[in-house]
Amino acid sequence: MDIEELNAIAQRENQKQQKTCIRCCTVGGCLSANGLAVKEHLEEAVTAAGLGGKVSVAGVGCMGLCSQGPLVRVDPEGTLYDRVTTDNASEIVASLSNNVSAMDELSLKTYPASQYQPHNHPFFTRQLKIVLENSGKIDPENIEEYIGADGYQGLYKVLREMTPESVVETITRSGLRGRGGAGYPTGLKWATVAKVGETPRSVPQKFVICNADEGDPGAFMDRSVLESDPHRVIEGMAIAAYAVGANQGYIYVRGEYPLAINHLQTAIRQAKRLGLLGSQIFESPFDFKIDLRIGAGAFVCGEETALMASIEGKRGIPRPRPPYPAESGLWGCPTLINNVETFANVPTIIRKGADWFSNIGTETSKGTKVFSLAGKVCNTGLIEVPMGTTLQQIVEEMGGGVPDGGKAKAVQTGGPSGGCIPAAAFDTPVDYESLTKLGSIMGSGGAIVMDESTNMVDVARFFMEFCMDESCGKCVPCRAGTVQLYQLLTKIREGKADLTDLEKLEELCHMVKYTSLCGLGQSAPNPVFSTLRYFRDEYLGLIST
Amino acid sequence: MPITKKNPKVHPSGDKRFRMLEATMKRYQYASDALIEVLHQAQELFGYLEEDLLLYIAHSLKLPPSRVYGVATFYHFFSLKQKGAHTCVVCMGTACYVKGAANLLTTLEQQHHIKAGETSPDGQLSLVTARCLGACGIAPAVVVDGNVEGHQTSESVISRVKECLDHGY
Ligand SMILES: Cc1cc2nc3c(=O)[nH]c(=O)nc-3n(C[C@H](O)[C@H](O)[C@H](O)COP(=O)(O)O)c2cc1C
Ligand code: FES
Numbered sequence: 100m101d102i103e104e105l106n107a108i109a110q111r112e113n114q115k116q117q118k119t120c121i122r123c124c125t126v127g128g129c130l131s132a133n134g135l136a137v138k139e140h141l142e143e144a145v146t147a148a149g150l151g152g153k154v155s156v157a158g159v160g161c162m163g164l165c166s167q168g169p170l171v172r173v174d175p176e177g178t179l180y181d182r183v184t185t186d187n188a189s190e191i192v193a194s195l196s197n198n199v200s201a202m203d204e205l206s207l208k209t210y211p212a213s214q215y216q217p218h219n220h221p222f223f224t225r226q227l228k229i230v231l232e233n234s235g236k237i238d239p240e241n242i243e244e245y246i247g248a249d250g251y252q253g254l255y256k257v258l259r260e261m262t263p264e265s266v267v268e269t270i271t272r273s274g275l276r277g278r279g280g281a282g283y284p285t286g287l288k289w290a291t292v293a294k295v296g297e298t299p300r301s302v303p304q305k306f307v308i309c310n311a312d313e314g315d316p317g318a319f320m321d322r323s324v325l326e327s328d329p330h331r332v333i334e335g336m337a338i339a340a341y342a343v344g345a346n347q348g349y350i351y352v353r354g355e356y357p358l359a360i361n362h363l364q365t366a367i368r369q370a371k372r373l374g375l376l377g378s379q380i381f382e383s384p385f386d387f388k389i390d391l392r393i394g395a396g397a398f399v400c401g402e403e404t405a406l407m408a409s410i411e412g413k414r415g416i417p418r419p420r421p422p423y424p425a426e427s428g429l430w431g432c433p434t435l436i437n438n439v440e441t442f443a444n445v446p447t448i449i450r451k452g453a454d455w456f457s458n459i460g461t462e463t464s465k466g467t468k469v470f471s472l473a474g475k476v477c478n479t480g481l482i483e484v485p486m487g488t489t490l491q492q493i494v495e496e497m498g499g500g501v502p503d504g505g506k507a508k509a510v511q512t513g514g515p516s517g518g519c520i521p522a523a524a525f526d527t528p529v530d531y532e533s534l535t536k537l538g539s540i541m542g543s544g545g546a547i548v549m550d551e552s553t554n555m556v557d558v559a560r561f562f563m564e565f566c567m568d569e570s571c572g573k574c575v576p577c578r579a580g581t582v583q584l585y586q587l588l589t590k591i592r593e594g595k596a597d598l599t600d601l602e603k604l605e606e607l608c609h610m611v612k613y614t615s616l617c618g619l620g621q622s623a624p625n626p627v628f629s630t631l632r633y634f635r636d637e638y639l640g641l642i643s644t
Numbered sequence: 645m646p647i648t649k650k651n652p653k654v655h656p657s658g659d660k661r662f663r664m665l666e667a668t669m670k671r672y673q674y675a676s677d678a679l680i681e682v683l684h685q686a687q688e689l690f691g692y693l694e695e696d697l698l699l700y701i702a703h704s705l706k707l708p709p710s711r712v713y714g715v716a717t718f719y720h721f722f723s724l725k726q727k728g729a730h731t732c733v734v735c736m737g738t739a740c741y742v743k744g745a746a747n748l749l750t751t752l753e754q755q756h757h758i759k760a761g762e763t764s765p766d767g768q769l770s771l772v773t774a775r776c777l778g779a780c781g782i783a784p785a786v787v788v789d790g791n792v793e794g795h796q797t798s799e800s801v802i803s804r805v806k807e808c809l810d811h812g813y
Contacts, residue, residue, distance in 0.1 A: 131785070132794060394719075394721075412676060412678060412680050412681075471781070480781045511738060547738050562738075571718075
């Protein structure tokens, strides 16, 4: 593969884009809502209407508005149809044939377009898509469509025009921070791995790992990116590998995501076939291979050291850091580990430049963040917004508020390591620092809306049960502490506790936080802390005096 | 018949599935770090991981049985007991939880007289819980025999499971 071939593919694809195309989401929620059958009916309807040569039907990835699926969009106009059934398929095609062939005088009642039009509904207009730019637009199982959307141009650019140092420098300057939870500066991490073995005679084996374990319940961003645009992650990993000097990559993906696994396998196979993975990519000396590793259902395996133990075929048990993976990771070798969304940002940063990226967002948090908006909110689904967007805009404008006229009480972010942000603080611009200040964390991007009917002690207990079940059992504070905390929360919930129990609860929370070995235990008390901070009344209301 | 040192590799039962498992291990060159991949394959072939099967894998990958057992029991995905002919997974992730997943589970438990994690005495239905299926956009979600069903209510999930038990889909 060389640049002429790449451009030729892109050109061919772009010519195809001029035509009318009915795009049907066939992943995630829409798939569960019968999206595949809808696509088949659309194909039949197009053929039956004799539009075969003019109109194409394509299966694409996530369009974002998962709760209203199956979603169908007619391009290039961009008209969106929601909750499409197999019966509606012919009506959509009929409304189209009026446009395509003017002579058609169909008396058919045309199928009403969705009230959520991408050009005027805040759910769409407030978004800024970098990671999701191709989601819902390209066929995730077709590498050529990704290439048509400027895919693998970034990889070409780094391999042929940039040194590894300048790649690291670009990422550093962009201000990109890890999207897996902690928000560690990505450039700094890359620089650390790149530096290892710079001086000694023999360059050590290095690895790049993509963390696609996405264990936070209520988060499905990574699933959607992998299902809708897998090549973006592969390209990001290849660029990272070049920058740090690795030639083997692993994607550790949850076993619960069969379609994501399937699309990744297809994508890797296609990239190999076109010489975009393998040896001497773009006729440079750079070799890179990616293998998949399938998780087996353990939340703690999202923690980086546990994840690496799992890739080595062991129990997923974390170990103390340092040494950090950058020095001693997989099989003791220097290892770069980043989240799916972190890698997905990379190709665009390389193509559009660090300055372009760092202009988006807030002072400390650059770029965009993908959130999975779920829970008690009208429009559930995936949104990508610039850092600094307020929760108010996310929940009320984009999400359309709580259904049936209810009132939002809190938003939970960061999963079991995060906290609940009360409605009173919804005007806070979302970035890493502001969420931490509110006692929650950015986390991986799950945002679950809770309304007045949700009891906050229940929520705290729910997350504690989660941590208790998922504790790997290696360190005592986490293994035993979470059980005690769970029992205390249960006692409070059942109205059997008194004030000393509440004191005990807080004391134990601090103990577990400061003495646990890994992030799981250290952050397990967070949901309790944040609900105590904002909803203490609910605890006190349950205490017998 | 348990695997002993004397009859390695080819399984005495003549069960064809062992040959497929053998092919997988060969593909990974019997590397011990492929253990999880091999267990995945074994569970797919056999439905669950019997002790005999674990010993066979331990022997083939030259690992102590304790290590294989340790890994198989650590991960929720692996099951050491036979599952029912049909399974219903109820998601208990956060999004489903706030949308009433606990109700769905209680309803199913009462209807079929089994608790989460159990299989009905006739071996027809296993009731399982999961931590987020990534289908939060259509919460509450359940998986009936591999098919994800969103926007569930107590009524819809009961009838969906009934349909599956009666007709097999
Ligand atoms: C208990 C626990 C679970 C985690 N789960 C995930 C996860 O599911 N996905 C993820 O990307 N990072 C997860 N992390 C964070 C990783 O350890 C690691 O920081 C991250 O993959 C680094 O990537 P980033 O710098 O791109 O964010 C988890 C951490 C802890 C302590
Ligand atoms: S919480 Fe149930 S699918 Fe995510």
